[in-house]
Amino acid sequence: xxxxxxxxxxxxxxxxxxxxxxxxxxxxxxxxxxxxxxxxxxxxxxxxxxxxxxxxxxxxxxxxxxxxxxxxxxxxxxxxxxxxxxxxxxxxxxxxxxxxxxxxxxxxxxxxxxxxxxxxxxxxxxxxxxxxxxxxxxxxxxxxxxxxxx
Amino acid sequence: xxxxxxxxxxxxxxxxxxxxxxxxxxxxxxxxxxxxxxxxxxxxxxxxxxxxxxxxxxxxxxxxxxxxxxxxxxxxxxxxxxxxxxxxxxxxxxxxxxxxxxxxxxxxxxxxxxxxxxxxxxxxxxxxxxxxxxxxxxxxxxxxxxxxxxxxxxxxxxxxxxxxxxxxxxxxxxxxxxxxxxxxxxxxxxxxxxxxxxxxxxxxxxxxxxxxxxxxxxxxxxxxxxxxxxxxxxxxxxxxxxxxxxxxxxxxxxxxxxxxxxxxxxxxxxxxxxxxxxxxxxxxxxxxxxxxxxxxxxxxxxxxxxxxxxxxxxxxxxxxxxxxxxxxxxxxxxxxxxxxxxxxxxxxxxxxxxxxxxxxxxxxxxxxxxxxxxxxxxxxxxxxxxxxxxxxxxxxxxxxxxxxxxxxxxxxxxxxxxxxxxxxxxxxxxxxxxxxxxxxxxxxxxxxxxxxxxxxxxxxxxxxxxxxxxxxxxxxxxxxxxxxxxxxxxxxxx
Numbered sequence: 001x002x003x004x005x006x007x008x009x010x011x012x013x014x015x016x017x018x019x020x021x022x023x024x025x026x027x028x029x030x031x032x033x034x035x036x037x038x039x040x041x042x043x044x045x046x047x048x049x050x051x052x053x054x055x056x057x058x059x060x061x062x063x064x065x066x067x068x069x070x071x072x073x074x075x076x077x078x079x080x081x082x083x084x085x086x087x088x089x090x091x092x093x094x095x096x097x098x099x100x101x102x103x104x105x106x107x108x109x110x111x112x113x114x115x116x117x118x119x120x121x122x123x124x125x126x127x128x129x130x131x132x133x134x135x136x137x138x139x140x141x142x143x144x145x146x147x148x149x150x
Numbered sequence: 151x152x153x154x155x156x157x158x159x160x161x162x163x164x165x166x167x168x169x170x171x172x173x174x175x176x177x178x179x180x181x182x183x184x185x186x187x188x189x190x191x192x193x194x195x196x197x198x199x200x201x202x203x204x205x206x207x208x209x210x211x212x213x214x215x216x217x218x219x220x221x222x223x224x225x226x227x228x229x230x231x232x233x234x235x236x237x238x239x240x241x242x243x244x245x246x247x248x249x250x251x252x253x254x255x256x257x258x259x260x261x262x263x264x265x266x267x268x269x270x271x272x273x274x275x276x277x278x279x280x281x282x283x284x285x286x287x288x289x290x291x292x293x294x295x296x297x298x299x300x301x302x303x304x305x306x307x308x309x310x311x312x313x314x315x316x317x318x319x320x321x322x323x324x325x326x327x328x329x330x331x332x333x334x335x336x337x338x339x340x341x342x343x344x345x346x347x348x349x350x351x352x353x354x355x356x357x358x359x360x361x362x363x364x365x366x367x368x369x370x371x372x373x374x375x376x377x378x379x380x381x382x383x384x385x386x387x388x389x390x391x392x393x394x395x396x397x398x399x400x401x402x403x404x405x406x407x408x409x410x411x412x413x414x415x416x417x418x419x420x421x422x423x424x425x426x427x428x429x430x431x432x433x434x435x436x437x438x439x440x441x442x443x444x445x446x447x448x449x450x451x452x453x454x455x456x457x458x459x460x461x462x463x464x465x466x467x468x469x470x471x472x473x474x475x476x477x478x479x480x481x482x483x484x485x486x487x488x489x490x491x492x493x494x495x496x497x498x499x500x501x502x503x504x505x506x507x508x509x510x511x512x513x514x515x516x517x518x519x520x521x522x523x524x525x526x527x528x529x530x531x532x533x534x535x536x537x538x539x540x541x542x543x544x545x546x547x548x549x550x551x552x553x554x555x556x557x558x559x560x561x562x563x564x565x566x567x568x569x570x571x572x573x574x575x576x577x578x579x580x581x582x583x584x585x586x587x588x589x590x591x592x593x594x595x596x597x598x599x600x601x602x603x604x605x606x607x608x609x610x611x612x613x614x615x616x617x618x619x620x621x622x623x624x625x626x627x628x629x630x631x632x633x634x635x636x637x638x639x640x641x642x643x644x
Binding site: 015017018021024025104106125 | 431433434437438441442445477480
């Protein structure tokens with residue numbers, strides 16, 4: 001399980017402490033994943049679509065091609081999460097990377113809009129991280145199964 | 151007047167000569183009640199009675215016809231009675247030009263055909279009646295010449311125009327009208343003549359002597375042969391003013407309503423923004439408290455003593471409770487804005503589903519549940535489900551301490567207009583003195599050590615029921631259980 005996700009998570013989160021909590025939960029869910037953190041939407045798109053140098057202080061940057069999971073906050077400075085999502089899902093190479101929305105918003109319209117734009121999961125930022133961990137585990141299991149199949 | 155005597159009473163004066171008795175007989179034959187007077191003096195005495203007409207010989211000896219007529223016009227009763235002069239052809243012109251014309255209604259020539267004469271009497275009588283109506287009319291009636299001079303005006307003109315009728319008869323209508331309306335009035339008269347007798351309606355303003363202005367509604371028709379038009383005129387100043395005021399008030403009301411609506415919409419948007427920030431921003435620090443205290447606990451791991459672990463657990467519990475409070479509050483505030491979908495709701499099935507869900511969450515609970523058939527409701531199924539969830543989860547929660555827990559869901563007689571549903575339990579109950587507090591936000595009657603909860607559930611249920619146009623109430627006693635009832639209008643939400 002751990003190996004399957006080894007590289008490569010991009011966490012898009014503007015709040016440093018929120019990012020720290022998410023990283024902690026990620027570690028608990030799938031061990032030592034290599035995680036890149038983007039602090040806003042623009043940075044995230046630059047990183048994934050290779051439109052500029054990555055700025056990922058939390059872990060060594062992984063090439064976009066081998067990203068296994070993107071955790072995306074919706075409320076972001078500059079380019080917001082929805083715009084990032086639609087840019088990712090309309091890019092031929094990036095659209096195969098699973099995107100799980102990780103947000104505080106429970107609003108129905110946000111959830112629907114995310115799925116319509118192609119989100120692969122939607123996790124409301126929890127007070128405990130169980131649901132979050134389950135979502136990450138599910139994505140890892142998917143990759144694991146895919147790798148075995150290949 | 152003429153009902154008792156057929157065609158009416160006629161006074162024949164001074165026709166004793168040739169043909170006099172034949173005339174009397176002919177009129178009697180035609181249904182007239184005939185009274186004869188030999189002279190003018192005798193006639194004046196008789197005029198105390200009512201007559202449809204007076205037939206007056208113009209050339210009787212002594213007091214002649216014209217004299218008699220003049221005197222008749224002065225006495226109380228005789229004034230209104232039409233006088234028909236009978237005269238020889240040779241004197242007709244002379245008579246018509248002279249004094250007779252002033253008081254005669256009609257002049258007929260001898261010898262008279264009775265048929266013609268009786269027609270003239272009947273006509274005179276009708277005319278007389280019209281004259282009485284003319285003087286009684288509340289509206290202003292007038293015959294006005296195409297030359298703009300009034301020929302005849304009813305009495306009501308005096309009060310409306312604040313000017314004596316005699317004076318008005320000597321004026322031109324143009325002089326009475328508001329200067330701005332004069333050209334239009336002239337145009338109207340031209341149109342009336344073109345309409346050839348068809349009535350036209352218009353409004354204009356006249357100026358009273360005292361300078362005030364009145365609004366008049368005209369309905370008139372031209373009579374080309376006499377070069378006059380007949381007009382019925384109504385003073386509509388007050389009603390137009392009233393309409394104006396009503397229009398003004400309506401406009402103001404509309405303005406106020408739209409201002410208030412805008413305020414409400416703004417308040418709603420603010421509330422939405424507030425709800426979003428509650429959902430998003432208030433939860434963030436909470437998540438950090440919980441998340442980081444969790445990390446702390448794991449980092450220290452075995453190094454923590456039991457008391458420290460308990461303290462961290464208390465922090466975690468506080469965080470989850472606050473998280474639930476935020477969620478409930480958000481749900482509560484959302485409810486006001488949510489659009490309601492109305493449909494038929496099978497309440498029995500709904501209650502069964504809710505019970506199954508709730509019991510799954512409490513495995514091992516032994517509760518004797520009785521679900522009686524419920525009448526279906528009209529309303530929003532999702533919201534009504536929420537009401538049942540809140541009431542039933544309360545019932546399960548507050549019976550937790552009892553080994554013989556019982557919960558009953560049923561319907562009560564609710565009259566024709568509404569259905570009444572109840573949820574009854576034999577749980578902890580409550581003191582009726584606090585019944586009013588039950589449905590308030592964050593109102594709790596038990597400590598959280600006894601029974602957990604955020605104090606939103608019943609407030610939410612109450613709000614949903616009220617949005618459906620219904621009522622909710624509770625009965626209970628400490629230790630003796632509680633019954634929560636709600637009534638929903640059968641026709642659905644208002």
